[in-house]
Amino acid sequence: MSKMQIPLGPQHPALKEPENFMLVLDGEQIVDATVNLGYNHRGIEKAAENRNYIQDIYLIERVCGICSHSHVSCYIGAVEEIAKVEVPAIAKALRTIVAELERIHSHLLWLGVAAFELGYDTLFMYTWRDREQVLDCLELLSGNRVHYGMNTIGGVRRDITKEQVDEISKKIKYLKERTSYYVNVVTEEPTFLARTQNVGKLPKDVALELNAVGPTARASGVDIDVRRDEPYFIYDQLDWKVITYHTCDVFGRAVVRVLETIESYKMIEQILKAIPEGPISVKVPWKIPAGEAVFRYEAPRGEDIHYVKSNGTEYPERVKVRAPTLSNFQSLPYCLKQGYLADAVITIAAIDPCMSCTDRAVVYDINKGERKTFDQEELRKYSIEFYKKKGISFK
Amino acid sequence: MSEETIKEEELVKNLKEKFGDAIENVIIPRKNRVWMDINQNIALDLMKYLKEHGYYHLSTITGFDEGEKLGAIYHITDHKTILNIKIRTSKENPVLKSVLSVYPVATSYERELFDLFGIKVEGLPEGRNYPLPEGFPEGVHPLRKEVKLDELNKMLNEKSVKED
Incomplete structure (x- = not known):
């Protein structure tokens, strides 16, 4: 059977965001894969240079609809480092609560998406129903479900009340119970096991070489987590452990995520029991002294890294954002190769891709190994000619 | 040498x-952070050395524009310490060597x-643009300081109007 090439995306029912994979198939088996990104470049880094530090908080928060708190905390962490601001203990505690709620929200969302890709819609409905509970917690705390607007330079913007603590504790208790059920589903349900075990293999040495981060790396036995390796907020004062797994496949990535969710509940419970008192933020001047800093943050998908350079005015000189998905994409072609077409979607979903990415068509000649790229105009002409030959005319 | 930054x-x-x-210009502002400027000639050897050492x-x-010079900062880490290595190049003819042979x-x-x-x-190697979209005006590199936001917006809006 001859080899053929199938484009997966950028618009594809199984992909949640615009991304393109060129899969070369030999029968049902994938023999080569390339990832194409850049479909939705919004120019946020340029925009950030033209806004002041406070406006940038709200801009950076919109880098992502799921890890909004992650990006903004990472940016603020770098700014606070340059300005040498000491953040009050209560602000650190509240930031940690929101960060962990966000992780639970993201992991439950992922489990639902993964179940959906496997055709296991019951689990999808279950997890997304329970995810609403986390979103309710976030709404209760911040007033918003997605872009929380909790952070500001020097602290947080909202305090927490006794009633909120009680309500969140109640919801966390419920979620804990539900998640222990999901742990059973993920580790015991035959349908789930059959579709995930030995799929999308990423051995430890390859994960290291290709710079995998977050749950993708941890499921390949790479013991990294910024929360422990370089603690920020109050992670060094909490009792929790980094979850790693050794199976190096999609199953491992699912196990790591559900177990991490359990750790997040543990952390939130510890913080809610002893919330520090005092003012929630310190005043920071609008002008940030000249300097530069790099801040690392463990987002739900892995290490997020921001670089900020200030020039002594109220506008930053440069803001650079590197989201974890870009790092994880490097290892994806490896995971896809030698796998089957039917498993491609779950393998892609397993790194939990989250990106903002506009495309052109690529034609790949298997026999010659040549690649031709069409731009929009050429492609339009080609399609008109193609249909004309078939007797259909466009006027 | 403070105790905290012995490793660095x-x-x-x-x-x-x-x-x-x-x-x-080596700066060690705190634990786990090292900043340095290096000459482009030693870039690959230095990175090879770093990779061999964990x-x-x-x-x-991170690319940057300092007015007279352009450059890049390579953020290299062993997951504890980040080395931020700056390499500068002229604005008239900005060229840097690829580090793909060390970091694929x-x-x-x-x-x-x-x-x-x-x-x-x-x-x-040759390839498609990233991250700018296809059809973005050629020769315009938006993060350069001489590219002003208003002019960029105007240019992009005019272009899309023409195409329609």
């Missing part, structure tokens, strides 16, 4: 012994350097 100071000492004056992870490459993950980061700053990367 040690690393800088070893690098200085090996590469001498090609390393300048610094296997290239987090990202650098492709998209290096494409970003060209798209956003117009820094040519020697040794980077």
Whole structure:
């Protein structure tokens, strides 16, 4: 059977965001894969240079609809480092609560998406129903479900009340119970096991070489987590452990995520029991002294890294954002190769891709190994000619 | 030498012994952070040395425009300490060497350097743009300081109107 090439995306029912994979198939088996990104470049880094530090908080928060708190905390962490601001203990505690709620929200969302890709819609409905509970917690705390607007330079913007603590504790208790059920589903349900075990293999040495981060790396036995390796907020004062797994496949990535969710509940419970008192933020001047800093943050998908350079005015000189998905994409072609077409979607979903990415068509000649790229105009002409030959005319 | 930054100071000492004056302006602001400027000629050797010594992870490459010079910061880490290595190049003819032979993950980061700053990367294989979309005005590198936001918006809006 001859080899053929199938484009997966950028618009594809199984992909949640615009991304393109060129899969070369030999029968049902994938023999080569390339990832194409850049479909939705919004120019946020340029925009950030033209806004002041406070406006940038709200801009950076919109880098992502799921890890909004992650990006903004990472940016603020770098700014606070340059300005040498000491953040009050209560602000650190509240930031940690929101960060962990966000992780639970993201992991439950992922489990639902993964179940959906496997055709296991019951689990999808279950997890997304329970995810609403986390979103309710976030709404209760911040007033918003997605872009929380909790952070500001020097602290947080909202305090927490006794009633909120009680309500969140109640919801966390419920979620804990539900998640222990999901742990059973993920580790015991035959349908789930059959579709995930030995799929999308990423051995430890390859994960290291290709710079995998977050749950993708941890499921390949790479013991990294910024929360422990370089603690920020109050992670060094909490009792929790980094979850790693050794199976190096999609199953491992699912196990790591559900177990991490359990750790997040543990952390939130510890913080809610002893919330520090005092003012929630310190005043920071609008002008940030000249300097530069790099801040690392463990987002739900892995290490997020921001670089900020200030020039002594109220506008930053440069803001650079590197989201974890870009790092994880490097290892994806490896995971896809030698796998089957039917498993491609779950393998892609397993790194939990989250990106903002506009495309052109690529034609790949298997026999010659040549690649031709069409731009929009050429492609339009080609399609008109193609249909004309078939007797259909466009006027 | 403070106790907190022994590891960082040690690393800088070893690098200085090996590469001498090609390393300048070393700053260790706190634990786990090292900043340095290096000469482009030693870039690949230095990165090879770092990789052999546990610094296997290239987090990202940040391009920058300082007015007279362009450059890039390579953020290299062993997951504890981040080395931020700055390499500068002239604005008239900005060229940097590709680090793909040491860090195979650098492709998209290096494409970003060209798209956003117009820094040519020697040794980077041909490929599609990243992250700028197809049809973006040629020769415009949006993150350069001389590109003003208003002019950029005007240019992009006029272009899309013409195309329609």
